[in-house]
Amino acid sequence: MQSPTFRPDIAALRAIAVAAVVLFHFGVPGINGGYVGVDVFFVISGFLMTGIVTRALQRKTFSLWGFYRARAERIMPALAVLCLVLAVLGLTVLDPMTAREIGISILATLTFTSNILFWSQDGYFAPGADAQWLLHTWSLSVEWQFYFAFPIFVMLIWRIDFLRRRFGAVMIAGTVLSFVACAAAGMLGEGAVKTSFFLLPFRAWELLLGGLVACYPLLFSRMSSPLVITTGLGMIVVSILVFDPTTIWPAWNALLPTLGTALVIWAGGRWDGWSNLPGVQRIGAWSYSIYLWHWPVVVGLAYLGLRHNVAAIVGGVVGSVLLGALSHMTFEVRMRKRLFGRTGRLAVTSALAGLAIPLGIGAVAASTNGLEAPRIAHLSPEIKAALRDYRAATSDRRYPADCVGGKISEGLLAICHIGDPSARDTLIIGDSHAQQLTPRVSQLFENRPGGVTLVTRGGCPTLPLVNLTTPGNNCADRNRAAFDYALTQPYHHIVIAAFWSGYVEPAQETGVLQRKLCFVTSSGCRTPLDEAGYLAQVDRAVDRLGIELKRLKRAGRQITLVLAVPYAFSNDPRRLYAETFLTRRLVAPLGIPRDQMTAPQRRLRDRLIAMAGAAGVDVVDPRDTMCGARTCPSTDDGRVIYMDNNHIRSTMVVRPEFAYLDRDMIPEHQGSR
Known part of the structure; x- marks a missing residue:
């Protein structure tokens, strides 16, 4: 297994991955395939987790509870704070419909099932995706599900001498099986593609590919390492520039960025000139927090109608980096030490309390329509009736119930x-x-x-x-x-x-x-x-x-x-609901x-x-x-006719x-x- 020492090249890969994802989500021209940054993250995670688990098992020091705790220390503080901020924002500033959706997403996010939630909805590339404030957490759920299952899988293999001695072959078999399922799904239509995008069995091969790098370290010479790294980086960059949202993803083509990432890691960090470029290591260190905070900024711009405003986009990218830096220093480092630096029951109690608060607020938002009743209680009966009708309209669809x-x-x-x-x-x-x-x-x-x-x-x-x-x-x-x-x-x-x-x-x-x-x-x-x-x-x-x-x-x-x-260009009930609530005046269709x-x-x-x-x-x-003769009505007996536009x-x-x-x-x- 490769050394557990710090790898600047991996931090640099994280910087590339998060930059690609952020620029893609903000709609920066040319970064049409920036979503492959998530695939880069998956390979990195698989490499690191396989090394951590197998090294500890070899030394006979592995603790399943310790492994889970370490992952929670890394992921939970900043994620819990993000969910808390969005929950409070939803219940105090945003409209109740949005608050309810945020609440539902928080419950799924903090139980690491958000990939399943969003799989059951419209999909990552759907037109309304930029209204889902926590859509990006699907990848964290996939990773956490892998973190939960993988060490148990390895521990079971370790108990069987025949399999333990052939651990690499077992990893290869798992990688191939998952990849074949993923590639096959890419040929079976929209539903199968969405399934392979969101669910772990079809994504596991990317994490296991990283694990194979840990199992079979290749020792490149200092002469060959630059060529290997350049080839790997080129594969990632080509993926970012050539693929786009119309590409069936993931499928066999996901080999390009994932194998590229594997090559860079495989080279063993023996050529570090590229990874020490100005700012690269900082962005790599902040990458998790930048990833966490950038998407709510994107959705916030869409909510305000600024999704295509150039100044807002530039401000959003810069703001995401600054939020990521602040989040890293405050929540990933300081809060992590305060919550998990304690021992025994106190550490567990602190961690559970940190989770319970956003979970509780999210549950309230999800179960009360975003506290709609008390938040509109002071409005006139006419406005309250309109808000309720607009909300009802957005889900007024009976197909396929009438079949x-x-x-x-x-x-x-x-x-x-x-x-x-x-x-x-x-x-x-x-x-x-x-x-x-x-x-x-x-x-x-x-x-x-x-x-x-x-x-x-x-x-x-x-x-x-x-x-x-x-x-x-x-x-x-x-x-x-x-x-x-x-x-x-x-x-x-x-x-x-x-x-x-x-x-x-x-x-x-x-x-x-x-x-x-x-x-x-x-x-x-x-x-x-x-x-x-x-x-x-x-x-x-x-x-x-x-x-x-x-x-x-x-x-x-x-x-x-x-x-x-x-x-009905401007008569979408969802928009009418939000504008009526936010302006406290009736915005009629x-x-x-x-x-x-x-x-x-x-x-x-x-x-x-x-x-x-x-x-x-x-x-x-x-x-x-x-x-x-001239006009088509948008209401009938005071009720809006359309369910969207x-x-x-x-x-x-x-x-x-x-x-x-x-x-x-x-x-x-x-x-x-």
Whole structure:
């Protein structure tokens, strides 16, 4: 095993890793793959922990309790303070909805299950990720779970002489098994990719790879070490610059930064010129605290609407480093000595008290809607009613509860039956804008024979040969399967409903077109960098949709294309809730101009209508029943209509103004347009 002495090269690797993560999260151009810094941290941790455990076992001085205590000393003080600060901030400054979410995250973070919590939600690269104040703690949970299981695993091996003498081979086997599972998950679609991103069994190979370096130290000469280190650093830097959020991660490609890290550690610190550059060792020493505090700064900027403000970003990066330095000196060093420098029961009592306070406040925030009732008690009845309605709206979604048995079939096709599962009257294909129709469909068939089937995938563009730029979504294959299903099953009527305008949606902060889609080619899925090229590819995708619809028409299907509901740009109930609470005045949703859309959105709308006309497809415009001559309302009987800025609430979609598809779904009216 390699020496346990201090390694400046490892501190420098930590500096590179935390710099990559911080710059990536703040959106600094060029650092598109900065998230690989976490993978670098994993390899480092695996190397250090394997050395600590095996050396102690060889000396017969290993204590499982001592190991856990040492890890807690390292991790807990600064983490507990961060959670305490966020809990207090949530309950005194931020709105109650945000405070509740912070409370839930604190409970998961301090029990080291936050990776499981965030795995059950939207994912690391999801659009709303910058509203999760403790999202970054998923990696700490993975590490702590490894810290908990790994020494027990090694102790068991150490008791079996045959395995102990082949410990390196056992480590290799574990590394290979975990890596194969991770690489396989990368080929199985969005859900599997998210699972491999967050959960330890699929990440263990990165930590075990570091452990292999400890098991098989290579003694490079002073002549060869610079070349080995330069190669390893180059692999890490290439990963940071070449990979991006569209990369399926982690998968086999994670070998690049992890093997690069292993090479640098393997070189044994025999060339230290690079690691002693000005500031590198300090950043390395502060890296844990910088990592802890930078993400809440990112989320705070997003909360204030400053996510894309250059001055705020620069201030955020500098502030994160300063907070990290202060946290390291105050909490990692001084508080650590005060809490854990004691002995026996006093040390345990101090540590438990340090955990109990943020856990208790987090539990209060999580269980009381962020103390909403007392915090809004002084407001007028009108404002209180609005706040409660806005909060209710954000979770007012019944899909898939309205499906038969409350379930959808899993796999490439997510199939939901409403009414008679054997009925083949109407098939709805689309995304979450098709899913939002389920309460109305359920109401229509409550006392009527027949049924409707939905084949949908939330977030997936309903266009042939098109994927999202987020990794692992597999939308193109899902769409191919959906249209093949429509052709092979004897449905009389096919409805296509999607959030078309979202494909050419501008960023609210900047107004710049978001290029959310990539277009499948023989060389992979590509996203044009220029707006004109991107819109041209969208046009071609619409043309391909027209070809699919003509194919269905020739097979005798009646087809209806549903345009997007009006886009409520500034009427997101979550935003209305926060602004109403923070300003202590009613921030009501505004009416939506009937023709409110950007030039790219209008262009896509016109293209869809023209395509439908050429294919002989009926077109339904939700505005015809939702809107007046000039304005589309955002409220109904004093209740907000939308659950976010583009989806209709489930309790609203059953109202008369959303009857635009009723005739298409009821068998006796089909074909009567």
